[in-house]
Amino acid sequence: MATNLSAAPQPQLTVPQFKESVLKHLHSTLGTYEEKASQQAWNQAIAAAINEFVYDGVSRTRKTHAGKGTRAVHYLSLEFLMGRLMSNNLQNLGLYEIADAAMTDLGQSLSDILEEEPDMALGNGGLGRLAACFIDSMATLSLPAIGYGIHYEHGLFRQEFYKGRQVERPDEWREFGSSWEICRPESQQTVKLYGYVETVYEQGQSRKVWRPSRTLRAIPWDIPIVGYGGQNVNILRLWESRADKFFDWDVFNSGGYLDAYAESVQAETVSKVLYPNDETEAGKELRLIQQYFFSAASIADVMRRYKSAHGNDLSKFAELNAMQLNDTHPAIAIPELMRILVDEEGFTWHDAWTMTRATFAYTNHTLLPEALERWPLKLIEKVLPRHMEIIFEINSRFLQDEVEAKWPGDDAVKRKLSIIEEGSAQMVRMGNLSAVGSHTVNGVAQIHSELVKKDLFPELNALWPTKFTNVTNGITPRRWMKACNPRLSSLIEKHVDADWPRYLEKLSGLKALADDAAFQKDYMAVKQANKEDFVKVIRELTGIEVSADAIFDVQIKRLHEYKRQHLNLLHIMALYRRLLIDPNYDLHPRVFIFGAKAAPGYRLAKEIIFAINKVAEKINNDVRINNKLKVVFLPNYRVSLAEKLIPASDVSEQISLAGKEASGTGNMKLALNGAITIGTMDGANIEIAEEAGTDNVVIFGMEVDDVEALLAKGYQPADYYRSNDELKAVLDWLDGDFFTPGEPGLLSEVKRNLIESDSFMVLADFEAYSEAQKKIDTLYRDKKAWARAAIMNTASLAKFNSDRSIQDYAENIWHIKAVPAKS
Ligand code: BZD
Numbered sequence: 069m070a071t072n073l074s075a076a077p078q079p080q081l082t083v084p085q086f087k088e089s090v091l092k093h094l095h096s097t098l099g100t101y102e103e104k105a106s107q108q109a110w111n112q113a114i115a116a117a118i119n120e121f122v123y124d125g126v127s128r129t130r131k132t133h134a135g136k137g138t139r140a141v142h143y144l145s146l147e148f149l150m151g152r153l154m155s156n157n158l159q160n161l162g163l164y165e166i167a168d169a170a171m172t173d174l175g176q177s178l179s180d181i182l183e184e185e186p187d188m189a190l191g192n193g194g195l196g197r198l199a200a201c202f203i204d205s206m207a208t209l210s211l212p213a214i215g216y217g218i219h220y221e222h223g224l225f226r227q228e229f230y231k232g233r234q235v236e237r238p239d240e241w242r243e244f245g246s247s248w249e250i251c252r253p254e255s256q257q258t259v260k261l262y263g264y265v266e267t268v269y270e271q272g273q274s275r276k277v278w279r280p281s282r283t284l285r286a287i288p289w290d291i292p293i294v295g296y297g298g299q300n301v302n303i304l305r306l307w308e309s310r311a312d313k314f315f316d317w318d319v320f321n322s323g324g325y326l327d328a329y330a331e332s333v334q335a336e337t338v339s340k341v342l343y344p345n346d347e348t349e350a351g352k353e354l355r356l357i358q359q360y361f362f363s364a365a366s367i368a369d370v371m372r373r374y375k376s377a378h379g380n381d382l383s384k385f386a387e388l389n390a391m392q393l394n395d396t397h398p399a400i401a402i403p404e405l406m407r408i409l410v411d412e413e414g415f416t417w418h419d420a421w422t423m424t425r426a427t428f429a430y431t432n433h434t435l436l437p438e439a440l441e442r443w444p445l446k447l448i449e450k451v452l453p454r455h456m457e458i459i460f461e462i463n464s465r466f467l468q469d470e471v472e473a474k475w476p477g478d479d480a481v482k483r484k485l486s487i488i489e490e491g492s493a494q495m496v497r498m499g500n501l502s503a504v505g506s507h508t509v510n511g512v513a514q515i516h517s518e519l520v521k522k523d524l525f526p527e528l529n530a531l532w533p534t535k536f537t538n539v540t541n542g543i544t545p546r547r548w549m550k551a552c553n554p555r556l557s558s559l560i561e562k563h564v565d566a567d568w569p570r571y572l573e574k575l576s577g578l579k580a581l582a583d584d585a586a587f588q589k590d591y592m593a594v595k596q597a598n599k600e601d602f603v604k605v606i607r608e609l610t611g612i613e614v615s616a617d618a619i620f621d622v623q624i625k626r627l628h629e630y631k632r633q634h635l636n637l638l639h640i641m642a643l644y645r646r647l648l649i650d651p652n653y654d655l656h657p658r659v660f661i662f663g664a665k666a667a668p669g670y671r672l673a674k675e676i677i678f679a680i681n682k683v684a685e686k687i688n689n690d691v692r693i694n695n696k697l698k699v700v701f702l703p704n705y706r707v708s709l710a711e712k713l714i715p716a717s718d719v720s721e722q723i724s725l726a727g728k729e730a731s732g733t734g735n736m737k738l739a740l741n742g743a744i745t746i747g748t749m750d751g752a753n754i755e756i757a758e759e760a761g762t763d764n765v766v767i768f769g770m771e772v773d774d775v776e777a778l779l780a781k782g783y784q785p786a787d788y789y790r791s792n793d794e795l796k797a798v799l800d801w802l803d804g805d806f807f808t809p810g811e812p813g814l815l816s817e818v819k820r821n822l823i824e825s826d827s828f829m830v831l832a833d834f835e836a837y838s839e840a841q842k843k844i845d846t847l848y849r850d851k852k853a854w855a856r857a858a859i860m861n862t863a864s865l866a867k868f869n870s871d872r873s874i875q876d877y878a879e880n881i882w883h884i885k886a887v888p889a890k891s
Contacts, residue, residue: 076566077162086170089117111184115247125301129889140212145199145394149191151707160294186241189223192346193626204544205874207295207302210886216366219306222341227704232681249289257286257368278454283312286365309338347439363401386426390882393430396498402505403458430502441498463487513731513752541731542870552711555594578863588855602716618657623721627664627673630728641798647693659698663705682807722747725828727772736868742858760864764857768840769833785826
């Protein structure tokens with residue numbers, strides 16, 4: 069039974085006090101009153117009431133850190149996929165129940181008001197959401213930490229379907245401002261671009277000076293990040309770009325009214341929109357400028373803070389500042405720090421390089437070749453001429469001093485390790501730059517970190533065997549259990565200590581109840597209630613009717629061939645076909661639920677969305693199959709929708725080709741909420757199986773070695789097509805007009821791709837997947853066995869608490885310690 073109640077955040081307000089605060093803000097901050105206020109106004113008034121605590125926390129945390137010689141970490145990420153903040157902030161401050169009761173007293177529904185908040189979708193997928201979970205954990209662990217990113221005007225596009233096809237609409241997350249951000253004009257920075265480099269001779273010494281031809285202003289917007297318990301409130305600092313001179317008065321006065329705006333419009337495009345590609349390198353000038361803009365503004369900010377605390381003596385800079393590169397997107401920060409130290413602060417190259425390497429660490433999130441960033445040398449030379457010189461210098465010293473010493477005279481290895489890739493157009497390899505300029509490189513799950521060493525950087529690993537390490541990803545249990553699954557959280561609280569959202573290992577206490585009939589009943593009743601809620605969401609969003617008694621089988625992630633949503637689709641078609649052939653085919657009713665956005669330029673991904681929508685339309689309207697099968701593609705999948713769906717999920721689809729999914733984090737969220745994983749031995753699935761027990765997950769398909777062997781032998785997808793009648797039949801189905809009446813061939817591209825190339829070996833894994841799905845069906849019918857497996861998942865996932873990931877980074881990579889803010 070629960071004992072340690074004091075460990076949960078303690079509310080610092082009573083219900084009447086909270087009510088009073090909300091009303092005060094409704095009247096004097098929003099200028100409205102109870103009878104007239106819109107839901108949005110109520111939302112803003114609650115946010116203002118919450119912010120009274122939050123801002124106090126920001127000040128306390130700042131004062132605690134100010135001027136102290138404590139090492140801090142700076143998490144540089146082009147993406148932070150925050151979702152909504154209100155419910156999370158209320159939970160972390162221990163105010164949720166108070167606010168709920170206060171709003172009920174005021175005749176309002178808190179849960180409806182929460183729906184008013186737009187998602188802060190400043191990220192594409194896993195990498196961006198990981199950054200959001202990590203800053204939650206850094207604040208919760210009282211670590212001196214700051215997140216740095218871009219204040220995009222438009223986040224990831226809103227997805228609509230038109231006749232089954234994805235249409236992208238602009239995201240307007242701050243059309244009417246955002247309640248959480250604070251503009252800090254006093255901390256703005258200037259960022260230089262373009263121009264040329266001059267060599268200046270002074271007192272017999274030469275010095276490089278960059279003469280930029282354009283400058284941008286970087287304006288910081290701070291989002292407070294409330295740690296669980298509310299003790300520390302850290303900051304996410306997002307940079308907005310503006311023209312250096314907002315308005316050219318000379319042009320204006322001479323009659324060029326519109327021209328006067330031109331420069332500001334151009335400058336503002338830098339933070340205008342998030343690039344919607346995940347796992348493909350964009351290669352565009354504006355993207356490079358985005359990367360440099362936020363890296364340079366962030367480093368300047370770190371410098372400013374250091375100097376205001378320690379003066380101009382930078383000798384302790386590296387000792388006091390850690391910087392984490394979230395993938396290679398901020399890698400240009402490495403030559404930027406070198407430029408500041410050498411050109412502006414007068415350090416020798418050797419000392420500057422020692423400091424730079426001691427400062428940076430790099431996280432790799434992918435092995436896919438198309439995702440590894442390479443910039444045309446000519447482009448970097450044009451936009452950042454001094455940085456290109458510095459990269460040349462870093463490279464030549466690295467090749468001459470370190471590579472030559474290890475492999476004397478070996479030009480092949482030099483060519484492979486060079487930061488500059490030779491070819492008809494020379495390219496700068498940002499992965500190599502990041503690895504060379506960092507003291508530590510980590511992958512995001514055990515298998516992935518091994519592959520980083522073995523396949524991506526084998527020589528660098530031989531050169532620096534201690535540089536490469538693993539930090540398995542994690543998720544914050546505050547958002548991904550306590551806030552999103554209140555029913556399960558209250559059930560859990562009846563049986564384990566109340567501080568489980570902080571110490572997730574406490575859930576292991578539930579293992580003893582995994583076979584307890586009464587607990588199983590309560591646990592499955594929670595799942596059923598969550599599913600019933602979600603039935604309504606499906607109806608509202610798609611008009612599709614589904615039963616909460618069916619298995620909710622869920623695949624939610626970006627649409628990508630390597631994630632193999634089309635493997636799921638082929639299996640759905642096979643089930644449908646079996647039901648048509650034999651209406652008595654024994655199948656527990658199943659609802660397949662998809663949520664996925666495709667990069668706007670990714671043709672095949674969009675064809676797969678179209679195919680799933682068309683197959684869904686046919687199946688959902690076919691009375692012959694007696695509602696045994698439904699397919700739902702939820703439009704506009706995003707964090708706030710995931711928060712509703714994950715608690716209602718039974719089956720978690722994690723079916724990437726082995727070796728391709730670096731980690732996955734949706735797999736952790738679903739398993740924690742009691743979904744059974746059907747998955748390959750890939751990414752963190754392997755560790756989930758280890759923790760939850762192999763009996764409590766369904767693993768299938770080729771492993772990394774099998775994939776390599778098949779590739780070496782020569783993969784012939786058409787062989788699988790020819791030798792499996794069912795597979796052949798469903799693929800051939802795509803050619804006709806069965807799913808696209810009157811328009812045969814609309815889905816042929818998916819079939820053609822699978823038979824002719826199938827880069828991610830969908831056909832090779834089809835049979836094993838189909839068998840694994842039978843195991844899911846059988847297991848689900850055994851109510852006790854299913855409940856047991858689900859409970860074991862919830863009880864065993866402590867390893868995937870992002871607090872543990874951050875503790876690993878803090879101890880092994882950043883070497884920083886907690887500094888709890890004084891009350
Ligand atoms: O990062 C993802 C990986 O695919 C997942 O396996 C992993 O769990 C998460 C977190 O480590 N990678 C991305 O999400 N990558 C991107 O979103 C991205 C965005 C822009 C450019 C390149 C990649």
